[in-house]
Amino acid sequence: MQLTVLIIVLALLTIAGFQLGRSRAAATVGGRLVELHSVPSYHGLYVALWAGVPAVLLLAFWTASESWVVMQLVLAGLPDQFTAVDPQALSLLQADILNLAHGINASREPAPEVLAAAERYNRLHALGDWALLVVGSCLALAGLTWARGRLSPDMRARNRVERAINVALIICSLVAILTTVGIVLSLLFEAIRFFTVISPVEFLFGLHWSPQMAMRADQVGSSGAFGAIPLFTGTLLITVVAMAVAVPVGLMSAIYMSEYANPHLRTWLKPILEILAGIPTVVYGFFAALTMAPFVRDVGQSLGFAVSSESALAAGFVMGVMIIPFVSSLSDDVINAVPQALRDGSYGLGATKSETIRHVVLPAALPGIVAAIMLAVSRAIGETMIVVMAAGLAANLTANPLDAVTTVTAQIASLLVGDQEFDSPKTLSAFGLGLVLFLVTLTLNVVALRVVQKYREKYD
Missing domain, CATH: 1.10.3720.10 (MetI-like)
Incomplete structure (x- = not known):
C-alpha cells in the first residue's frame, strides 16, 4: 500500500515540478521568452527530473535491499543458538521465518523464538515501507524546491536535460550488454564444470546419449x-x-x-x-x-x-x-x-x-x-x-x-x-x-x- 502511495506522490510531484519549472522560467524574464537560453519546457523537465529521479533511485535501492536488511536485523535479535550454525542451517532458518511471516504454515511446529522473529520481520517490513514513503516524498519535494530555485534566464536547461537523457540511454544500453555478458558467463562457468567431469571430445563426438546417473555404483547405468x-x-x-x-x-x-x-x-x-x-x-x-x-x-x-x-x-x-x-x-x-x-x-x-x-x-x-x-x-x-x-x-x-x-x-x-x-x-x-x-x-x-x-x- 505504501509503495503505491509513494508512486502516486512521486508522479504528482513530478508533474507539479514540470508545471512549476515552466512558470518559474517564464517569470524570471517577465514573460519575454526570447531572453531564455532554453524554452520553458526544458526548465520544467529539469525540475521534474530533480523531483523524480533521486526518489526513484532511493525506491529502487530500498526495494533491492529491504529484505536483506530486515532479515539481518531480525537475525541479530535471535539467541546465539539459532544463528551460530552452519550456513545451510541458517538458510533454513531464514526460510522458516519468511514462510511464517507470509502466512505459510511449516510442516513442523516452530519454536517460539522463530514465531517472534517472524512477527518482528513483519513489523520491521511495515516500518521500512512507511519510512520509504516519508523519506521518498521529502526527497522529491526537496529536489523540486532546490531545482526550481536554481532556474535563471541564462541557465542551459536544454543541455542538462539532454545530458541526463543521454546518461539514461547509456545505462539502459549497459544493462542490456551486462545482462548478455552475465548469461554467457553463467553458462560458461557451469559448462566448464561439466567438461571437467566429462571429456569435451566424448561430448562433441560421442554417438550415445544417456545422461542418467545412478545413485549407487552397483546400479545399472551408473556411468552415463x-x-x-x-x-x-x-x-x-x-x-x-x-x-x-x-x-x-x-x-x-x-x-x-x-x-x-x-x-x-x-x-x-x-x-x-x-x-x-x-x-x-x-x-x-x-x-x-x-x-x-x-x-x-x-x-x-x-x-x-x-x-x-x-x-x-x-x-x-x-x-x-x-x-x-x-x-x-x-x-x-x-x-x-x-x-x-x-x-x-x-x-x-x-x-x-x-x-x-x-x-x-x-x-x-x-x-x-x-x-x-x-x-x-x-x-x-x-x-x-x-x-x-x-x-x-x-x-x-x-x-x-x-x-x-x-x-x-x-x-x-x-x-x-x-x-x-x-x-x-x-x-x-x-x-x-x-x-x-x-x-x-x-x-x-x-x-x-x-x-x-x-x-x-x-x-x-
Missing part, C-alpha cells in the same frame, strides 16, 4: 553416456525439415504479396499470415501430436514405410508452418524496399515481370532474405515444445525423418525439470548443450551478417 552427436543430428534433421517447409512457402508468399497482389488484398493477407507467429508454441505442439503425427504415420504405413508415432517429419512440418511468418514478413518488407527504378529499368530493357523478379528484385533483396532465413533457422533450432510433444525424447542417431528423434533444447528442458542436483554431470550437461547451442546460433548470426555486408555493398 554423454555423446551429443544424436542430439545435434536430431536438431539438424528437424531444422532441415522445417526450413524445407518455411523457406519456399514464406518466400513465395512474400513475392506474391509484394509483386502480384493488389494493395487492398495485401493489407488483408499479411496480417492473416502473421497470425501464425502469435499462436503459442504449445498449441502447435498439440496440433503436431494429435493431428500431424497420426496423419504422417497413417500415410507412411499406407505407402509401406515404417513410421514412428513420434517422428521428425511431423515435428519439422509443424515447426516450418510456425516460422513461415519469420520468412514471409521480413522478406516482404525487404522486397518492397527495393527501389522501383530497378524494376522500371528491367521493364525498359524488355524483361517480363517474372524475369525482373528473378534477375533484379531477388538479387537486390538477397541480404534481407538471407537475414530472414537465418532468423528462421535460429528460431527452429531453439524451439522446444513442438519437439517434446511431437518428436519425442529418444536420442536416436538417424537421418530418417520418419523416426523419433530429440533435439538439444528438448534435452535441456528435460534435464532441468524438477529438483536437480547441480553437482551431477547429468544436470551440468544441460549447460554444455546450452553452450554449444549458443555458439551455433552465434555462428549463424555472424554468417548472416557477413552475407548482408557483402551483398549490400553490391546493391547500395
Whole structure:
C-alpha cells in the first residue's frame, strides 16, 4: 500500500515540478521568452527530473535491499543458538521465518523464538515501507524546491536535460550488454564444470546419449553416456525439415504479396499470415501430436514405410508452418524496399515481370532474405515444445525423418525439470548443450551478417 502511495506522490510531484519549472522560467524574464537560453519546457523537465529521479533511485535501492536488511536485523535479535550454525542451517532458518511471516504454515511446529522473529520481520517490513514513503516524498519535494530555485534566464536547461537523457540511454544500453555478458558467463562457468567431469571430445563426438546417473555404483547405468552427436543430428534433421517447409512457402508468399497482389488484398493477407507467429508454441505442439503425427504415420504405413508415432517429419512440418511468418514478413518488407527504378529499368530493357523478379528484385533483396532465413533457422533450432510433444525424447542417431528423434533444447528442458542436483554431470550437461547451442546460433548470426555486408555493398 505504501509503495503505491509513494508512486502516486512521486508522479504528482513530478508533474507539479514540470508545471512549476515552466512558470518559474517564464517569470524570471517577465514573460519575454526570447531572453531564455532554453524554452520553458526544458526548465520544467529539469525540475521534474530533480523531483523524480533521486526518489526513484532511493525506491529502487530500498526495494533491492529491504529484505536483506530486515532479515539481518531480525537475525541479530535471535539467541546465539539459532544463528551460530552452519550456513545451510541458517538458510533454513531464514526460510522458516519468511514462510511464517507470509502466512505459510511449516510442516513442523516452530519454536517460539522463530514465531517472534517472524512477527518482528513483519513489523520491521511495515516500518521500512512507511519510512520509504516519508523519506521518498521529502526527497522529491526537496529536489523540486532546490531545482526550481536554481532556474535563471541564462541557465542551459536544454543541455542538462539532454545530458541526463543521454546518461539514461547509456545505462539502459549497459544493462542490456551486462545482462548478455552475465548469461554467457553463467553458462560458461557451469559448462566448464561439466567438461571437467566429462571429456569435451566424448561430448562433441560421442554417438550415445544417456545422461542418467545412478545413485549407487552397483546400479545399472551408473556411468552415463554423454555423446551429443544424436542430439545435434536430431536438431539438424528437424531444422532441415522445417526450413524445407518455411523457406519456399514464406518466400513465395512474400513475392506474391509484394509483386502480384493488389494493395487492398495485401493489407488483408499479411496480417492473416502473421497470425501464425502469435499462436503459442504449445498449441502447435498439440496440433503436431494429435493431428500431424497420426496423419504422417497413417500415410507412411499406407505407402509401406515404417513410421514412428513420434517422428521428425511431423515435428519439422509443424515447426516450418510456425516460422513461415519469420520468412514471409521480413522478406516482404525487404522486397518492397527495393527501389522501383530497378524494376522500371528491367521493364525498359524488355524483361517480363517474372524475369525482373528473378534477375533484379531477388538479387537486390538477397541480404534481407538471407537475414530472414537465418532468423528462421535460429528460431527452429531453439524451439522446444513442438519437439517434446511431437518428436519425442529418444536420442536416436538417424537421418530418417520418419523416426523419433530429440533435439538439444528438448534435452535441456528435460534435464532441468524438477529438483536437480547441480553437482551431477547429468544436470551440468544441460549447460554444455546450452553452450554449444549458443555458439551455433552465434555462428549463424555472424554468417548472416557477413552475407548482408557483402551483398549490400553490391546493391547500395
